[in-house]
Amino acid sequence: MSVPSPVIIWCDVSFETDGSYQSMKDEFNEITTGTPKQDPDAMDVSILNEEMREFHSNNVPLVFVRTIDDATKKINEHINDKVFIICSGTIGRALVPIIAQKHLTVHDIYIYTHDFALHADWAMMYVQMIKMFDFHTSLLIRLTHDISKWHIEQGKSYLQLNDSISALKYFQQAHKLETAANKRGETDWNLPGTATRLHPTAFLTYLKQLEGEHGLIAQAENAIRARGLPVQNS
Known part of the structure; x- marks a missing residue:
């Protein structure tokens, strides 16, 4: 899928x-x-x-x-x-x-x-x-974070439906987008003084949800393994 x-x-x-x-x-x-x-x-x-x-x-x-x-x-x-x-x-x-x-x-x-x-x-x-x-960079960073959030929400829905394979794909996609957005936020283009500038730690909560031993990615991977199926890397 x-x-x-x-x-x-x-x-x-x-x-x-x-x-x-x-x-x-x-x-x-x-x-x-x-x-x-x-x-x-x-x-x-x-x-x-x-x-x-x-x-x-x-x-x-x-x-x-x-x-x-x-x-x-x-x-x-x-x-x-x-x-x-x-x-x-x-x-x-x-x-x-x-x-x-x-x-x-x-x-x-x-x-x-x-x-x-x-x-x-x-x-x-x-x-x-x-x-x-x-400021264009702030717009693009926010857009990327919001798309990532959408993927997380979709993944959670699939996880609740016991479709851990689909959930993992959403979570992996969200992780890629979060990584790209946070990298963009660290560049010199995101300068102080812009009214819509995003604080660099404002969206780290999404990565924390996805990563780690008890994160969403691990939850989906563990559910897949529990079914005796291989885990597909992104």
Whole structure:
């Protein structure tokens, strides 16, 4: 059984114009590079390219769309999946209300903007749904941790259903993502002074849940061995 993955739907008007963000898409889809242009709220493409590699290597699919209509269509296509949305503040102003009204299963929306105050008027109405960031690395770290948390929750559900093989795959996937996110958090890019900066120990609790003699990975492995089956390493 392969591990089901959540889906990241990334909406940005620059994706289809004049090659903007093309290197990011190529890095994810073909592991190539390019020379994109950036708009005022564009993220640092050199960092994003590396992040796309990490998502790709950890089996987390990304869907790139340009318009709000395309974003809502993709959400409908993935109605049975765990959907994470990334968009700019400008797009979020229009897209978040649509999601709130029509796509009640989507609860994880990441807004990237250089100016929180510019979007305070509408964002305050959706504080339970959105997470706002003015620093791209903090956004990507938080996203990775949240995807990892989703895998842990799925693994626990399978463990309760006595499907320890599926549970182990979820836990192993979560461990890979946690390791990648914590490594990213230790870099110089995650500088002090950013309003949304995550404390480096904020998510160590997830690794503690997964690792160790009594951790979730060990629990799943022991349950598999108790059934006389071999343990598959990730």
